[in-house]
Amino acid sequence: xxxxxxxPSNKVTEKGxxxxxxxxxxxxxxxxxxxxxxxxxxxxxxxYFQGNSAPDKSGLPSDRFSAERTGGSVSTLTIQRTQQxxxxxxxxxxxxxxxSTDTQYFGPGTRLTVL
Amino acid sequence: AQSVSQHNHHxxxxxxxxxxxxxxxxYGGTVNLFWYVQYPGQxxxxxxxxxxxxxxxxxxxxxxxxxxxxxxxxxxxxPSVQWSDTAEYFCALMFSGGYNKLIFGAGTRLAxxx
Numbered sequence: 001x002x003x004x005x006x007x008p009s010n011k012v013t014e015k016g017x018x019x020x021x022x023x024x025x026x027x028x029x030x031x032x033x034x035x036x037x038x039x040x041x042x043x044x045x046x047x048y049f050q051g052n053s054a055p056d057k058s059g060l061p062s063d064r065f066s067a068e069r070t071g072g073s074v075s076t077l078t079i080q081r082t083q084q085x086x087x088x089x090x091x092x093x094x095x096x097x098x099x100s101t102d103t104q105y106f107g108p109g110t111r112l113t114v115l
Numbered sequence: 116a117q118s119v120s121q122h123n124h125h126x127x128x129x130x131x132x133x134x135x136x137x138x139x140x141x142y143g144g145t146v147n148l149f150w151y152v153q154y155p156g157q158x159x160x161x162x163x164x165x166x167x168x169x170x171x172x173x174x175x176x177x178x179x180x181x182x183x184x185x186x187x188x189x190x191x192x193x194p195s196v197q198w199s200d201t202a203e204y205f206c207a208l209m210f211s212g213g214y215n216k217l218i219f220g221a222g223t224r225l226a227x228x229x
Contacts, residue, residue, distance in 0.1 A: 091158075
């Protein structure tokens with residue numbers, strides 16, 4: 001596709017359940033980023049991938065959060081034992097290179113609601 | 116720690132009014148600066164970016180921003196707003212050694228009335 005895609009667009013889950021969020025970056029983009037947008041915290045960085053490795057995981061809020069990227073393309077963000085404070089819009093972005101001059105292109109996000 | 120402050124959380128203007136949204140950052144080293152926009156129901160899009168050179172940067176849709184290093188500021192301007200500029204605007208920085216992650220301000224919601 002032409003842009004970054006994310007699925008599902010909306011996810012409602014019960015507290016304590018695990019969820020998986022998927023990101024398909026723009027084809028050929030080597031860098032991939034996850035961010036979270038919530039009412040209380042604004043837009044926060046979660047994790048950065050260069051290829052399949054994650055040199056910066058500093059934004060993951062707890063060990064319940066993990067992410068992987070396979071084949072240098074699709075990435076999955078997993079949240080285990082979800083809590084109500086995990087409710088947010090999870091955004092994925094990709095850029096062609098891991099270069100500070102490259103534009104990060106954002107996907108539409110996954111809105112997660114934890115009941 | 117690096118941070119970005121946007122002074123105005125909500126701005127209401129009439130069409131044709133001039134716009135200036137404030138953005139200040141906290142970081143002592145080299146930064147790259149960005150303005151992103153999120154129109155209602157749409158995803159984040161880049162308006163403009165500054166890396167080096169001319170501190171006055173022009174972006175899409177008639178927006179511009181000026182980097183003033185001495186004031187740690189990167190304010191967004193538009194001489195005449197339109198109803199279609201109604202959106203949320205985010206200032207962000209990227210700092211050297213930061214793995215290209217964006218640090219965002221809290222955002223400013225702009226409502227333009229016809």
